[in-house]
Amino acid sequence: MSGIHPFRVLRAKPLWMANGIITGVLALLFAVFYVGANIDPVGHMTKLPVGLVNADKGAGQVNLGAQITASIRKSTANGDKIDWKVMDERELKEELGEGKLFGALVVPADFTSSVTALTGTTTTGTPARPTLTVLTNQSAGSLGSGLARAATSQAAENASRQVGKELTARIGPAQAKLPAAARVLLADPAAVTVKDGHPLDSHSGLGLTAFYYALTLVVVGMLSANVISGQVDHALGYTHNDMGPRRLHRPLIRATRVQTLAISSTLMAGLSLVMGSLVMAGAVGIMGMDASHLPLLWLYSVCAVAVAGFGALTLLAVFGTPGMLVVTLVFIGMAVPTAGATTPIEALPGFYRFLAEFEPLRQITGGVRSILYYDAQGDAGLARGWVMMAAALVAAALFGFGVLGWYDRKGLHRIPVETTSAKPAVPA
Structure with missing residues (x-):
């Protein structure tokens, strides 16, 4: 039996070096994997799948919903960060229900008629504001749903302002005949509402x-x-x-x-x-x-x-x-x-x-x-x-x-x- 005191092993350099290298590499790898993956999700986001639905029935020869969806798809504001998937309401429900979409933007059926109503000179009181609906999908991931919500809301707001510019230019001097509330709304006609596209139970x-x-x-x-x-x-x-x-x-x-x-x-x-x-x-x-x-x-x-x-x-x-x-x-x-x-x-x-x-x-x-x-x-x-x-x-x-x-x-x-x-x- 050796008479060396057990604590003498703490003097051994290989013991410190071997354990230091192993534990140091482990700490470094965990930092790289955990922090590196989540440090800039917006900057690394590429082709996040988001639905784009135009349910607008139009009014006469005008369909503002089609204009909005077309302008969003052509927009380069988000680069390739969002993968806009044009679909109908049935396809939207299916893909939200399969977790294939992180969110969606829906143009309602009465969008054109609601917007054009703002230009009516006989309007009394406060005109009803048209809406664009942003759908979230927390079941696909809370952060992903949040990223989709932010990008989709921004796209909806930009589209609303673009429609406002076109309407303002179209009616020209006739704006003076509109009620005050209608003139204010005309510059940014659509309200953006957020709804849960695939609701989950409370204990989820x-x-x-x-x-x-x-x-x-x-x-x-x-x-x-x-x-x-x-x-x-x-x-x-x-x-x-x-x-x-x-x-x-x-x-x-x-x-x-x-x-x-x-x-x-x-x-x-x-x-x-x-x-x-x-x-x-x-x-x-x-x-x-x-x-x-x-x-x-x-x-x-x-x-x-x-x-x-x-x-x-x-x-x-x-x-x-x-x-x-x-x-x-x-x-x-x-x-x-x-x-x-x-x-x-x-x-x-x-x-x-x-x-x-x-x-x-x-x-x-x-x-x-x-x-x-x-x-x-x-x-x-x-x-x-x-x-x-x-x-x-x-x-x-x-x-x-x-x-x-x-x-x-x-x-x-x-x-x-x-x-x-x-x-x-x-x-x-």
């Missing part, structure tokens, strides 16, 4: 319950993988297990790396039934989260935990001790900013949009959002969620068992320093 977290529910599934899968991996190693006798003051060590059962991952994966598959059920019970049953399609939500929850857990087990098995850092970066560090729940994908820098194509949290969030907010429609993200989870499961299996099989063939076995049977556990 303003459109964020899908994200937090999906995050819970991923975190539960990730953390359970760490627990299962450690417990399997202990059961096989490769590691000890500290339980308070007691250190337990089982007799060694030699297992290949492939066999160890197979055992851990079997445990994960079985326990995901319990974990997925309890996540749903806690969120819906205890906390009262608004949810429908409960059998489908349960199945999706179980599968999401299992896939996230198996992916984490694979990384832990392949990379060993550094695997937990890799798991944390993949499932948390890179996943949360690219999930599209807080900042929309269209408002992320290009690198983060690339990550969002395959990051697991975004795919799982899309499926949960479809189940909770969009009547479990496949086009609303559920189909993509299932496909991407299946693809992730296959990729993880090929990567994990492929690399571990190569380890085993090369003789890179998990041989502990001490191979003798451990003595009965005694207080440490």
Whole structure:
């Protein structure tokens, strides 16, 4: 037994350097991923999908709604930040109900007739002001809906002023015959009203319950993988297990790396039934989260935990001790900013949009959002969620068992320093 005092290890430079590099890189990466993704959403916004509906029936040969929608589409004020999608009211309802739009601008059926009424010389009292309606969609993400609302409101106000200029120029000196209130309104004839285009229930977290529910599934899968991996190693006798003051060590059962991952994966598959059920019970049953399609939500929850857990087990098995850092970066560090729940994908820098194509949290969030907010429609993200989870499961299996099989063939076995049977556990 060495007589060196334990605190002497603090003098070892490699101890400080190794831990400093690892923790420093981790801190830097989390700052880059979290802050970098959200520092300038307006500046990075590209082609945010927003609906544009002209329901105006016109008056005679004049259709001001058509003029407004045409001018908005041709406007270069927003550059390529907004992707204006011209559609009718039925298409608008469908796409808002599938989360494909962050908002919309609607020109009502009586817009032209209401505007031209302002020029009538027989008008008495205060003329009724025409309206342009801005629709929001919090179910697609609060920040994205807010960005769409700001851009759409600005476009509506600009269009109103442009219509006012054209009307003023058209009637010319006849303005003097108009009532005072009509002359004031004529310069900016349309009022902009904001409405919720796809209302959510009160216990939907303003459109964020899908994200937090999906995050819970991923975190539960990730953390359970760490627990299962450690417990399997202990059961096989490769590691000890500290339980308070007691250190337990089982007799060694030699297992290949492939066999160890197979055992851990079997445990994960079985326990995901319990974990997925309890996540749903806690969120819906205890906390009262608004949810429908409960059998489908349960199945999706179980599968999401299992896939996230198996992916984490694979990384832990392949990379060993550094695997937990890799798991944390993949499932948390890179996943949360690219999930599209807080900042929309269209408002992320290009690198983060690339990550969002395959990051697991975004795919799982899309499926949960479809189940909770969009009547479990496949086009609303559920189909993509299932496909991407299946693809992730296959990729993880090929990567994990492929690399571990190569380890085993090369003789890179998990041989502990001490191979003798451990003595009965005694207080440490």
